[in-house]
Amino acid sequence: MPGYTHLQRAQPVTFGHWILAYAFMLSRDISRLNNAQDNMNLSPLGACAFAGTTYAIDRGMTAKSLGFAGALPNSVDAVADRDFCVELASALSILMAHLSRFSEEIILWTSWEFRFVELADEFSTGSSIMPQKKNSDLAELVRGKAGRVYGSLVTLLTMMKGLPLAYNKDLQEDKEAIFNAIDPTKMCLAVFAPMLSTMTVHPENMRKAGAEGFINATDAADYLVKKGLPFRSAYQLTGRLVARCIAANQTLETLPLGEYQTFSELFTDDIYEAVNLETCVKSRVSEGGTSPESVLKQIRLLEEGVLA
Structure with missing residues (x-):
């Protein structure tokens, strides 16, 4: 599937690699919650x-x-202090930020513009007037609830910011604020896991999207670098190559070798293997990268750390 920067197709990744990013975010949320528990104990x-x-x-x-x-x-x-409430509300706010970002991606992925995934009927709703609609309402509600949790954090910080020691009646405001942070977060977590476990993934649509947008352009530049061309020159040359492909309605995978060689004699038949999307994914073997071996290692790290 295409990975994105600036919501523009950027480089090829696997769906597992993309999802693992959220898994690691959530693993840090667990650490923050555990730390908050230790400090209030x-x-x-x-x-x-x-x-x-x-x-x-x-x-x-x-x-x-x-x-x-x-x-x-x-x-x-x-x-005099309620920093344990502030810390918990802060940890919950960060957690909700992660769930909200994840929800936004799900909302995008379920749209007809993407069609990467489809939510089960029990986590979607139709339209009151448009019979063709299947809206990702649960994801939208999670995204919206994040604002309520942020509001509770701001309430607690504002309550504390000007209080002299020791006790002041202002501190009674902590109860409503912290419960208003905890309850929506618990509700969102309760629906998020089953929403994901029942979600249908459409790998063929991800692969089709990956074939467009020249997400293997960096690999074409890396190909030239490995043949001795400085990256600055390889970057500029590949940019011109992409422009030629766009003008000719071609991709880097379909452009004739003769066209490649008008840009550089360094191009030979092996360029097609280098820009193949599967090759692009498998070749990113650095720690944390998107190669299958790296992804499996990341899964093991989570299993050993979070699930142990």
Whole structure:
């Protein structure tokens, strides 16, 4: 399938490689949520109004009894801050940004302009007037819910920004804001996994799109570099070559060898293998690249890290 930059076809990749980008984003979201959990796993109980108490209480015992890892060491901090809410809302906002971006791609991919994937009926709706429509409504709703979560984060940050120590009534606003961040995120996650697992992928449409847009042009330039031409010159030459293809209604895979050789004698029969899309994908063997071997390695990394 074509990979994109600036929403323009850029270079060939595999669908698995593209999806793995989101998998790694989501794996970092898990790390952020785990870190937020660790930071809030300290009990404020026993801080009292903010200065502690004259009674010889055992805050460590009460913290352990309530399932906390320990007690917050400073009683003023225990009462005055809500950074654990801010951190959680921040982690959820980043998570929702990733789900929103993923949703936008799904919305694009399900359009007739792409037709890369199709959502199951239970995750789509029709139109109230246009009988041919199948709208990706669940993905649109996830994209929209992201704004609500961002709003909760901004609410918490704005609530905290001017408060002197220790306690102020403003802090009561944390409850509604953090729940308004948690609840939509949980709802979106609940529908996202089944939406993906029931999604139909159309590889033939991806391959057809990959054959257009000259996404193998970089490989043509790399071909010349491997034959000794400086990349700057190879880049410029390939640009002119693409312009010739457009004018002649050809692609780099169909342009006659004679045409290639009018641009450079470095071109021989092996250029067709070099610009073959499957070759372009398989040859990107660098770590993190789109070759099948690299993609399998990335899957193993996720399995060992996230699923372990």
